[in-house]
Amino acid sequence: MFVETKFGRVRSPSHTGAKGPMQFMPGTWAAYGMGGDIQDTRDALLAAANYLHASGAPRDYRRALYAYNHSQAYVDAVLLHARQIKQDIRNYYAYYSWQVFVVTTRGDRRLTGP
Secondary structure: OHHHHOOOOOOOOOOOOOEOOOOEOHHHHHHHOOOOOOOOHHHHHHHHHHHHHHOOOOOOHHHHHHHHOOOHHHHHHHHHHHHHHHHOOHHHHHHHHOOOEEEEOOEEEEOOOO
């Protein structure tokens, strides 16, 4: 959820039509969302786990992540972040605390931070 929506802080649909904190395409949500609410963080995380498991995790995380997002850069980034968090839980808090900026028609806007 860090890569997709900065832990749910960016809450707009993507340019491809993906929705919610885990950025599911509607068809994928219909198959793996288990009847939940695409905008609900808990439901989205459970659906992501369901989808990743169906796509090969935990046997092959790289394959499962690539099925989730067809970008090698995405796969590499998620695995790097996961390794860093596993090495030291404080890295999770560092990622969670990052300031989030979005581009608007009025310029850059900070969503988080002091």
